Amino acid sequence: MSGPKDLDPSSSPRALLGAELRHSREKAGLSQEELGQRLFVSGSFIGQLEAGTRRMQPDYARLLDEVLGTGGFFQRNCGAAAKSKYPEHFAEAAEAEAQATAIRQYAPLLIPGLLQTPAYARAVIRAYDPTTPKETVDKWVHGRLERIRLLDNPTKPVLWVVLDEAALRRETGGRAVMEEALRHIAGLARRNRAIVQVLPLSAGAHSAMQGALKLMELEDAPPLVYFEGVGIGRLEDDPATVAQLRFMFDLLVASALSQEKSLALIDALAQDYAHEEHP
The missing domain is CATH 1.10.260.40 (lambda repressor-like DNA-binding domains)
Known part of the structure; x- marks a missing residue:
């Protein structure tokens, strides 16, 4: 046979x-x-x-x-x-992300990929390696934009992001790029396509001070957590680890501003960038 x-x-x-x-x-x-x-x-x-x-x-x-x-x-x-169009350390996470029914993420240093605009993504990628050829940067930006198409579906995945205020105040790509990026996030929130909360600087010490956090729920597989560092990434499905990280995310949500106050802060920062008054 x-x-x-x-x-x-x-x-x-x-x-x-x-x-x-x-x-x-x-x-x-x-x-x-x-x-x-x-x-x-x-x-x-x-x-x-x-x-x-x-x-x-x-x-x-x-x-x-x-x-x-x-x-x-x-x-x-x-x-x-x-074979994947994503960097080796992120390929598995990107493919799991595409099948996720819910994504919960805390971003301490930058606006996460699913919320980025093309100009912001380009600025981030260029900052990682200023010597990267333009063709390579274009390819990576295109790959990131393909990921963002997940949000074309009006209901799936449920995207819940806690943004650190520091990431919103870090001027990445210039004031115009930041204004566009923040207005884009506000638009997603107002269209009910993403739940967005801001963890204010005034919150002080919090549960995820050691780094970023990303949890993904899947329809036909156990939930996953993705750990990421500079040039490295790892998916983990250990139930105890996932439960611990989910608890950490819940604590972050409790420390963050409400959705309404978060949106007001994002709008105010975007306005500051537009008028070049951002401190």
């Missing part, structure tokens, strides 16, 4: 690879937990591979071929499924 055919790169390799994994696992009579035990990972990790929210790494592909007897199928095809 012939084995599974290689994936067509023009299709959705990640989804097809996940579907083939589910088929092969069920054919072998294994549950997600049982297969996970053989790979020394959790059953939820296998579920995320099957749902396409996790990238299949070569080491796991090799083990899957050995355990499931798939004749090297996963090793041959994990490369096609791994």
Whole structure:
């Protein structure tokens, strides 16, 4: 009997690879937990591979071929499924983000990607590496704008962002860029497309002083938390870790301004940028 055919790169390799994994696992009579035990990972990790929210790494592909007897199928095809227009450290998070039903995020240093304007995104990317060629910057900005299309859907995902006041006062790209960026955020809030709160400087010490926080809920997989640093990123699905970070986000919400007061502050800062009166 012939084995599974290689994936067509023009299709959705990640989804097809996940579907083939589910088929092969069920054919072998294994549950997600049982297969996970053989790979020394959790059953939820296998579920995320099957749902396409996790990238299949070569080491796991090799083990899957050995355990499931798939004749090297996963090793041959994990490369096609791994292709992404995003940086390596962020690719998995971006793909999980695209399938999320709810996203909760705290941004301490900058306006997060889903709320950025093209000009703000360009200024941020250029600040990361002033020597990056224009063509590369254009490509990255385009990728960021493609992510923002998630918000074209009027209801999904639910986006709840707590912005640090410091990020709104950090002049990125110039006053005109900041004015546009803040008016864009206010517009999303007024159209009920995003829940936006500002954590004021007057709040003092808070639960997420160690860094950014991003939680994602998924329809067919356990919730995820994404940790990010300079040039690095990691997805985590450990239930205890996710629960702890969700509690931290709840504390941030409790310390932040109400939606109404947050919108008033964003409007005032945008007005200040417009009149060059921002301190």
